[in-house]
Amino acid sequence: MSKEPVAVVGIGQTKHVAARRDVSIAGLVREAARRALDDAELGWADIDAVVIGKAPDFFEGVMMPELYLADALGAVGKPMLRVHTAGSVGGSTALVAANLVAARVHGTVLTLAFEKQSESNAMWGLSLPIPFQQPLLAGAGGFFAPHVRAYMRRSGAPDTIGSLVAYKDRRNALKNPYAHLHEHDITLEKVQASPMLWDPIRYSETCPSSDGACAMILTDRAGAARAPRPPAWMLGGAMRSEPTLFAGKDAVSPQAGKDCAADVYRQAGIADPRRDIDAVEMYVPFSWYEPMWLENLGFAAEGEGWKLTESGVTELDGDLPVNMSGGVLSTNPIGASGMIRFAEAALQVRGQAGEHQVDGARKALGHAYGGGSQFFSMWLVGAEPPDA
Amino acid sequence: MPEVLKAPLTVEFPFTRSLGPVQSAFLTGLRERVVLGVRTGDGRTLVPPVEYDPVTAEEIRGLVEVAATGTVTTWAWNPAPRRDQPLDTPFAWVLVRLDGADTALLHALDAPGPDAVHTGMRVRLRWAEERTGAITDIACFEPYDGEQGELTGHTGEFEDPVTGIVAPARLDYTYSPGRAQTAYINALAEQRNVGERCPSCRKVYVPPRGACPTCGLATSEQVEVGPHGTVTTFCIVNIKAKNLDIEVPYVYAHIALDGAGLALHGRIGGIPYDQVRMGLRVEPVWTEGARYPDHYRPTGEPDADYDTYRELL
Numbered sequence: 001m002s003k004e005p006v007a008v009v010g011i012g013q014t015k016h017v018a019a020r021r022d023v024s025i026a027g028l029v030r031e032a033a034r035r036a037l038d039d040a041e042l043g044w045a046d047i048d049a050v051v052i053g054k055a056p057d058f059f060e061g062v063m064m065p066e067l068y069l070a071d072a073l074g075a076v077g078k079p080m081l082r083v084h085t086a087g088s089v090g091g092s093t094a095l096v097a098a099n100l101v102a103a104r105v106h107g108t109v110l111t112l113a114f115e116k117q118s119e120s121n122a123m124w125g126l127s128l129p130i131p132f133q134q135p136l137l138a139g140a141g142g143f144f145a146p147h148v149r150a151y152m153r154r155s156g157a158p159d160t161i162g163s164l165v166a167y168k169d170r171r172n173a174l175k176n177p178y179a180h181l182h183e184h185d186i187t188l189e190k191v192q193a194s195p196m197l198w199d200p201i202r203y204s205e206t207c208p209s210s211d212g213a214c215a216m217i218l219t220d221r222a223g224a225a226r227a228p229r230p231p232a233w234m235l236g237g238a239m240r241s242e243p244t245l246f247a248g249k250d251a252v253s254p255q256a257g258k259d260c261a262a263d264v265y266r267q268a269g270i271a272d273p274r275r276d277i278d279a280v281e282m283y284v285p286f287s288w289y290e291p292m293w294l295e296n297l298g299f300a301a302e303g304e305g306w307k308l309t310e311s312g313v314t315e316l317d318g319d320l321p322v323n324m325s326g327g328v329l330s331t332n333p334i335g336a337s338g339m340i341r342f343a344e345a346a347l348q349v350r351g352q353a354g355e356h357q358v359d360g361a362r363k364a365l366g367h368a369y370g371g372g373s374q375f376f377s378m379w380l381v382g383a384e385p386p387d388a
Numbered sequence: 389m390p391e392v393l394k395a396p397l398t399v400e401f402p403f404t405r406s407l408g409p410v411q412s413a414f415l416t417g418l419r420e421r422v423v424l425g426v427r428t429g430d431g432r433t434l435v436p437p438v439e440y441d442p443v444t445a446e447e448i449r450g451l452v453e454v455a456a457t458g459t460v461t462t463w464a465w466n467p468a469p470r471r472d473q474p475l476d477t478p479f480a481w482v483l484v485r486l487d488g489a490d491t492a493l494l495h496a497l498d499a500p501g502p503d504a505v506h507t508g509m510r511v512r513l514r515w516a517e518e519r520t521g522a523i524t525d526i527a528c529f530e531p532y533d534g535e536q537g538e539l540t541g542h543t544g545e546f547e548d549p550v551t552g553i554v555a556p557a558r559l560d561y562t563y564s565p566g567r568a569q570t571a572y573i574n575a576l577a578e579q580r581n582v583g584e585r586c587p588s589c590r591k592v593y594v595p596p597r598g599a600c601p602t603c604g605l606a607t608s609e610q611v612e613v614g615p616h617g618t619v620t621t622f623c624i625v626n627i628k629a630k631n632l633d634i635e636v637p638y639v640y641a642h643i644a645l646d647g648a649g650l651a652l653h654g655r656i657g658g659i660p661y662d663q664v665r666m667g668l669r670v671e672p673v674w675t676e677g678a679r680y681p682d683h684y685r686p687t688g689e690p691d692a693d694y695d696t697y698r699e700l701l
Binding site for chain 1: 395411445447557586589601622623626641650694699
């Protein structure tokens, strides 16, 4: 028996900001869920199950927050489950929810991911002072910056590529009312003049810390037929993982990422991602990850990804727009960041992306990664349902 | 086998919470010696209150005052109170349904012993002398055989409401790095880097993990690596990290010790930061009594060829 096609019929997110002091965590997730239901013109009773994701509990220090969020998400009396895959969790959460629909376990599922970084301390949560271990000698950017240098060495990319990505993503964010950073006076010169934090990574090439939530309503064919607005159809979805550190790890282009993308393309019948995919929303917390992931995901040959960035191909009006929403570089409620990528891909093929809409987007890729390039989750969505 | 290392690990952090409208009213009420619940769609009163109706999922905001007297619905005796618990003498954990409420609140009951506690007993709330807008504004409950407490008629509207709290969290662990890392750490005390080789892929893990993550096999063959190594990649850190007493800028590098199957992390010194490069050959510099090398410095050997370390970035 074939899988049930999965449709995205509702999308909601909060206006991402540095601190939402006016709401509890319950109030924050509620806002995104309510907007997704409104988009789908559904009520709480129409939801069969809830699948929720966030970053590790240590971030906000609420152990298993999903237990107390059941009321806020209308989950009382329904199955509710939590997904954990570090920074990629927003993507993995959506895929777990999608699989429940594809397997015909449930007809309509609410999936949601969040982070309230203002109540959290991610850096502390990730670097506990473990006895006998040498303390990490740098922050999160310091962990990733050597990989960026390795990429630059391997590809021969000019030093300016990272700043081009940051300049593009921050301009895209100006078109997205939900984005956290709205830097109206951004210029390329300002990006390039921002302080070098972890050389080769500059301040303006790093992501902010945000409070936010993102929710989607996933449903089956019957649910899609009742939807008031065009659905996005899932054409492929996959997850892969590998250790953060192991002998032979390619931190610049991890094997798990390549395998994950290949699985998605196989499911979706994508022969040439560069030609067949109209828009990409990928997880780029430090600007240089755009060219790195372009190669990892098969949009460019190894060492060639930066040329797409440099030539303007990844601009909003380019041939392969990347991070139309402004990306993680403009908005980063960590647990929600993966789902925001997935939701943006769906918004694009639904034609609902507003000012950051890519004209005629029919197929879009949403991508998330987490841990030390340890977890990968991706989906490909289209304006047309999958072939029967 | 030498004894495996162990040490205490305390995880402690003062988390902040934004309360939202309902918890804000509840905690501000406690500060003002008023207990507030919320009224649900089916007419029940929930204490402590929640923001969303557990039955209908609708937003609920109607605040209702309840009495500071109530009935124990169940309990458990706590013979040995721990740090930061409500009382420092033995007490009962109780669920108390306050008069006027349909649900019960968890708190402590000050009672002389378990024989003095029973389900169905009447209790009264004891307010803390110093109140800040926190659950600890209720010092505890105490046995009570008087009339039901009087209501103040409060609406739940407050001047100067509490909108956030600090919730300190603390976890105490005993941490052990296990057999393989214990051997590694003990060898470091002799300024030697000892890893373990995978019996299948033959790669040497430093520090060793006791198993090869790629092959899934236990490792036991010990192999000394280094002391020289190659800087495979690095960054220049320009911002001072908290709790790290290192002058910026400094170089944080991946260093593949000779013979190791993957790079470890270290600081590069003994050379201006802007002259550090991929392929630089380095050796550890130890300081008296330190568990790890303080930093690595150039050996003066010619730089390693990229192809010799390109798999070790």
